[in-house]
Amino acid sequence: MLATATSAAHAEDTIKVGILHSLSGTMAISETTLKDAMLMLIAEQNKKGGLLGKKLEPVVVDPASNWPLFAEKARELLAVDKVAAIFGCWTSVSRKSVLPVVEELDGILFYPVQYEGEESSRNVFYTGAAPNQQAIPAVDYLMKEEKVKRWVLAGTDYVYPRTTNKILEAYLLAKGVKPEDIMINYTPFGQSDWQTIVSDIKKFGSAGKKTAVVSTINGDANVPFYKELAAQGIKAEDIPVVAFSVGEEELAGVDTKPLVGHLAAWNYFESIKSPANATFIKEWHAFTKNPKRVTNDPMEAAYIGFNMWVKAVEKAGTTDPDKVIAALPGIEAPNLTGGMSMMLPNHHITKPVYIGEVQDDGQFDVVWKTGKLVPGDAWSDFLPGSKDLTSDWTGATTGGTPCGNYDTKTKKCLGLAAMH
Incomplete structure (x- = not known):
């Protein structure tokens, strides 16, 4: 005992x-x-x-x-x-x-x-x-600085890429992008064969309008994806890829040559x-x-x-x-x-929020940043189901009741738990 x-x-x-x-x-x-x-x-x-x-x-x-x-x-x-x-x-x-x-x-x-x-x-x-601290600023950057007109939203097939792309698609349409100028593609975790997908991206980008890939591809599938882009002669200046899941760790130990000039959006880079x-x-x-x-x-x-x-x-x-x-x-x-x-x-x-360009040493050169800190938004302003929702666990702005999904129109809390 x-x-x-x-x-x-x-x-x-x-x-x-x-x-x-x-x-x-x-x-x-x-x-x-x-x-x-x-x-x-x-x-x-x-x-x-x-x-x-x-x-x-x-x-x-x-x-x-x-x-x-x-x-x-x-x-x-x-x-x-x-x-x-x-x-x-x-x-x-x-x-x-x-x-x-x-x-x-x-x-x-x-x-x-x-x-x-x-x-x-x-x-x-x-x-x-949250999306307003990474995905939305990245798209804004591509629109304004790179004059992108056609968009490939490429992701791994699970909730993060699907929901982010739903928000980005709504955002692009609200900005006047035509539906035919948006291509959406999902692949399983660990996808290794990118030949067909990359040739589809290449074809989509050959319509005479500046095209970019917004990538929510996650995990070890990124390595063969970028290799295939390089193999098919797609350069960063032709069709830039901005990634939300590729950072220094993912670049360590891979051949960065195919990635040089491509972009990533994060809130921190080691090079800062x-x-x-x-x-x-x-x-x-x-x-x-x-x-x-x-x-x-x-x-x-x-x-x-x-x-x-x-x-x-x-x-x-x-x-x-x-x-x-x-x-x-x-x-x-x-x-x-x-x-x-x-x-x-x-x-x-x-x-x-920072946008960084991949360098050949696997580090990022910051090409753009927000002027001030951006507050994370739990509910997107661009999705019909959530643009009226706010979250306040102190209850200060939700009628005194701590609430994660308070409807500002009906002044009601839609249940205390997260929405699943």
């Missing part, structure tokens, strides 16, 4: 933090780095004396790019390991798998990846970009010069013992989310989820590009 008593006492001495990222399967190429970044942030916090006088203890699980397994592992983290918060998920389908679990068990999930919006949960904090970023990169290299390891946007989102959580726990004086959830809106934490990001009442944050 003594051993159990001691281990129970030991458990009280630490604050457990759940790390829920795929370390195997098709998404490991992107997610393993986030696990490492979280371990670094936890180690740094412990060097500062931990949190509320206790050490933080990471609990790492591998949901293996298997969406139902994400829910199972999240349940384990909350019910068995009793973690104070979960940092994790990459694809929206994994997040949607975890969402009912964190709502049921009153956990906290920090989600660090750009996503399609159309969701707001009391238990989830979205530190990656700021004291905070220089420090972060130095710590990352020291932590991984590898000067070649790159940083990327979802890492920055994890960094911001973790620091916001730490501040909220300190403010609440406890890791009790209800008190921490209440403390988070209004909390500010530095981002790595030189500004301060704030957690908004809709559980999204303020972020700058």
Whole structure:
């Protein structure tokens, strides 16, 4: 019995933090780095004396790019390991798998990846970009700066690309783009044969109007996609691709020649010069013992989310989820590009937006940025079902009731949970 008593006492001495990222399967190429970044942030916090006088203890699980397994592992983290918060998920389908679990068990999930919006949960904090912080500014850039008239919306076949493209299609049509100037294409995870699709894109782009590809292709399918573009002689100056899921990590270890000149839209690039970023990169290299390891946007989102959580726990004086959830809106934490990001009442944050051009060393040269921080919008202004919705978990603008999907026309809350 003594051993159990001691281990129970030991458990009280630490604050457990759940790390829920795929370390195997098709998404490991992107997610393993986030696990490492979280371990670094936890180690740094412990060097500062931990949190509320206790050490933080990471609990790492591998949901293996298997969406139902994400829910199972999240349940384990909350019910068995009793973690104070979960940092994790990459694809929206994994997040949607975890969402009912964190709502049921009153956990906290920090989600660090750009996503399609159309969701707001009391238990989830979205530190990656909403569509108005990535997809919409990228299309604006292509329209204004590159004079693009024809659009290929190419994505992996799951919820994030489909919803983002629904928003982008509505946005393009509202801007006067003709339906025949929009081509939409979906491929499965891990797609390796791009020959036919790329030749369709080439044909679509040969109509004498400037054409661009807006890519929500995710995971390891990106490598053969860009290779095929190069193989068919499609250059960035002819048909530029702007990607929302290709960052430094995805470019590391691949031949970047076929990608040079193509674009990506993010809220952070490793190449951005700021004291905070220089420090972060130095710590990352020291932590991984590898000067070649790159940083990327979802890492920055994890960094911001973790620091916001730490501040909220300190403010609440406890890791009790209800008190921490209440403390988070209004909390500010530095981002790595030189500004301060704030957690908004809709559980999204303020972020700058950058468009970067791929260089032959796998880094990005920033070609455009927003003048100020853009507040993340949970509900798109361009979809009929959501343009009248707002989210405010403080209740300040929703008639006193905390609500994730408040209809500003009917002044009603359409249910407290996220819309599925």
